[in-house]
Amino acid sequence: MTDPKSIPALQGKSLQLGYLHQGVRKEILSDLNFDLYSGELTCLLGPNGVGKSTLIKAILGQIAPWKGELRLQGSPITLLSLEEMALKLAVVLTEPVFPGNMTVEQLVALGRTPHTGWSGRLQEKDREAVEKAISRTKIGYLRAERLSEISDGQRQKAMIARAIAQDGAVILLDEPTAHLDLVNRFEIMQLLREIAQEEQKAILVVTHDLEIAVETADQFWLMTCGNPLLTGSPEDLILSGKINQLLPSQKYQYSPKRGRLEVQEDIMEFPVQGPEDLVYWVQKALKKAKILGIPTEIRVKENPFSLEMNSRSFASLEEFIQFLKSNPRS
Amino acid sequence: MNFRSFLFPIAGFLLVLSFLLNLSLGSVSIPFGEIVRGLFTGVWEKTSWEQIILNYRLPKALVAICAGIGLSLSGLQMQTFFRNPLAGPFVLGISSGAGLGVSILMLAGTALGISLAGINSWAIATAGILGAALVLSGVSLVAWKVKDSMTLLIVGLMFGSAVSAVISVLSYFSGAEALKLFTVWSMGSLGALGWNQVLILGVLIGIGLVPVFLSVKSYNALLLGENYARSMGVRTQKMRWIMILSTGTLAGGITAFCGPIAFIGIAVPHIARMIWKTSDHALLFPGSALLGAILLLLCDAVGQLPGYSSTLPINAVTSLVGAPIVISLILRRNLSRDF
Numbered sequence: 206m207t208d209p210k211s212i213p214a215l216q217g218k219s220l221q222l223g224y225l226h227q228g229v230r231k232e233i234l235s236d237l238n239f240d241l242y243s244g245e246l247t248c249l250l251g252p253n254g255v256g257k258s259t260l261i262k263a264i265l266g267q268i269a270p271w272k273g274e275l276r277l278q279g280s281p282i283t284l285l286s287l288e289e290m291a292l293k294l295a296v297v298l299t300e301p302v303f304p305g306n307m308t309v310e311q312l313v314a315l316g317r318t319p320h321t322g323w324s325g326r327l328q329e330k331d332r333e334a335v336e337k338a339i340s341r342t343k344i345g346y347l348r349a350e351r352l353s354e355i356s357d358g359q360r361q362k363a364m365i366a367r368a369i370a371q372d373g374a375v376i377l378l379d380e381p382t383a384h385l386d387l388v389n390r391f392e393i394m395q396l397l398r399e400i401a402q403e404e405q406k407a408i409l410v411v412t413h414d415l416e417i418a419v420e421t422a423d424q425f426w427l428m429t430c431g432n433p434l435l436t437g438s439p440e441d442l443i444l445s446g447k448i449n450q451l452l453p454s455q456k457y458q459y460s461p462k463r464g465r466l467e468v469q470e471d472i473m474e475f476p477v478q479g480p481e482d483l484v485y486w487v488q489k490a491l492k493k494a495k496i497l498g499i500p501t502e503i504r505v506k507e508n509p510f511s512l513e514m515n516s517r518s519f520a521s522l523e524e525f526i527q528f529l530k531s532n533p534r535s
Numbered sequence: 536m537n538f539r540s541f542l543f544p545i546a547g548f549l550l551v552l553s554f555l556l557n558l559s560l561g562s563v564s565i566p567f568g569e570i571v572r573g574l575f576t577g578v579w580e581k582t583s584w585e586q587i588i589l590n591y592r593l594p595k596a597l598v599a600i601c602a603g604i605g606l607s608l609s610g611l612q613m614q615t616f617f618r619n620p621l622a623g624p625f626v627l628g629i630s631s632g633a634g635l636g637v638s639i640l641m642l643a644g645t646a647l648g649i650s651l652a653g654i655n656s657w658a659i660a661t662a663g664i665l666g667a668a669l670v671l672s673g674v675s676l677v678a679w680k681v682k683d684s685m686t687l688l689i690v691g692l693m694f695g696s697a698v699s700a701v702i703s704v705l706s707y708f709s710g711a712e713a714l715k716l717f718t719v720w721s722m723g724s725l726g727a728l729g730w731n732q733v734l735i736l737g738v739l740i741g742i743g744l745v746p747v748f749l750s751v752k753s754y755n756a757l758l759l760g761e762n763y764a765r766s767m768g769v770r771t772q773k774m775r776w777i778m779i780l781s782t783g784t785l786a787g788g789i790t791a792f793c794g795p796i797a798f799i800g801i802a803v804p805h806i807a808r809m810i811w812k813t814s815d816h817a818l819l820f821p822g823s824a825l826l827g828a829i830l831l832l833l834c835d836a837v838g839q840l841p842g843y844s845s846t847l848p849i850n851a852v853t854s855l856v857g858a859p860i861v862i863s864l865i866l867r868r869n870l871s872r873d874f
Contacts, residue, residue, distance in 0.1 A: 311813075311815060319767055371767065
């Protein structure tokens with residue numbers, strides 16, 4: 206998908222980042238290399254405290270790299286003025302946005318700030334960009350609503366629309382799906398994917414939502430303590446098992462089969478017969494209930510679900526587990 | 536076209552109305568028609584009326600307009616910059632600074648043998664401006680050092696408290712005569728200024744307003760917080776200087792000439808937000824300016840006590856009249872949601 210000869214929208218070359226705390230240099234990240242390309246949705250994953258926020262600050266130009274270089278569309282970030290940066294990079298941050306009296310449309314129009322004159326008056330092309338951003342994020346029905354009167358998910362979409370209206374090559378989002386419900390989390394990430402592909406934007410999302418990221422991202426950047434940044438398509442990282450680098454303890458493993466994290470407990474397989482999907486959930490429920498063992502084989506049937514043991518039938522797992530607990534010797 | 540487009544003409548009309556009302560009230564009753572005729576034709580039925588209107592009431596009304604505009608816009612800038620609905624023109628210690636200058640002149644000055652009779656309104660204004668400038672440069676030094684605007688806000692409040700303490704000490708050791716003079720100054724007055732001083736106040740307000748209207752766009756971006764504003768190309772550090780200099784000139788100049796006037800600066804921006812139902816500074820700046828001028832003209836008119844020769848101090852009137860209005864407005868709507 207990526208044209209190897211094209212200039213990355215955002216590029217990090219042997220970056221070293223850190224803070225000066227009370228006269229002591231505290232290194233956070235070192236020897237960081239990455240390329241972010243247009244048309245791709247890239248997810249940056251990593252545990253808390255690994256330095257994601259530091260990297261974001263460096264990309265925003267708030268801290269200068271100690272070593273190495275950060276280039277935005279080919280130009281080093283340290284040489285770009287605030288105004289030039291604003292034309293190339295738009296952000297959605299984690300900090301809450303306050304102005305309850307502002308309408309969604311006004312919020313999106315604020316994205317045009319770097320493009321307008323001193324008065325902030327919108328020209329024809331600014332209006333077009335605002336309209337496009339609103340229709341792109343499908344929030345036309347919200348345009349006259351005030352920010353205090355819409356839901357968190359809707360507000361996040363409005364913030365994304367604002368970033369699109371800003372019309373930079375790169376959009377950086379810091380945990381855009383935190384605090385959102387499951388459907389909204391999927392919708393936002395799906396939306397970002399569409400925008401990356403159709404508007405040819407380079408989108409970098411910092412997220413902890415591994416499962417949704419696997420579904421939607423083109424590229425993964427895995428940041429873990431002490432290891433170099435691991436990049437690649439999510440599917441490759443899963444198949445090679447490298448995705449498990451994200452999970453420091455052996456207790457949790459990413460299951461390529463189920464597409465999500467699983468707890469690796471002492472393998473205790475119960476004698477369950479039946480369709481594979483059903484067996485999986487029965488095993489899971491029994492493990493969770495800390496059932497130590499069952500005397501005889503169980504049979505599960507689907508449509509309708511039923512469970513049989515010693516010619517006794519149960520209509521739900523809850524009922525079955527209740528029975529096991531009250532008759533430990535059965 | 537919606538009803539909001541009519542709000543500005545309505546507010547403009549109300550401004551003219553309250554201006555004329557303000558002119559027509561006073562200890563000497565002058566018929567309303569005579570005032571209008573005199574203003575437009577220059578022909579007055581009595582010379583005493585001409586004297587009263589042209590040399591007392593007219594400059595006072597103009598000062599009310601200037602002070603109303605300046606205080607409201609200082610307050611609005613502070614509220615947006617600090618993203619704090621409780622911020623007002625004086626949170627950075629500007630009024631305490633002006634108070635310090637004036638108190639040194641009146642309280643310490645008498646102790647050093649300067650007679651109270653020698654203190655005219657020019658001396659008071661100069662002392663006020665010097666005091667405000669002193670505190671302002673202290674705050675600016677801090678603003679240069681600190682990165683976080685919340686820290687700046689707290690430091691400003693601390694400066695204010697420290698300066699007030701100095702004033703208390705000065706008051707404690709000063710004579711009854713000087714103390715009364717200072718207390719009266721601290722109650723605020725719009726009427727003590729001659730045309731020359733009105734002119735200077737007008738110029739100060741004009742200078743203070745220029746950066747306000749040049750940074751409408753940046754103030755709108757600042758509504759999302761400093762980080763978002765920076766990401767949209769707004770130089771927030773520069774905005775901090777603009778805000779300090781503009782509010783310093785506006786609020787500092789007004790306090791130096793009129794004494795501290797409470798309430799207007801905090802309340803008017805909120806009322807403007809409620810009336811215009813917007814957070815767009817392109818509307819809020821002119822809206823707050825109009826409302827501030829109207830409100831201060833009306834407060835001054837209320838303080839006139841028709842038929843009596845004395846007037847109530849303006850600082851007391853603004854708070855007495857204003858506080859109930861604002862409380863009732865706030866109770867009806869959720870302030871922080873509107874903010």
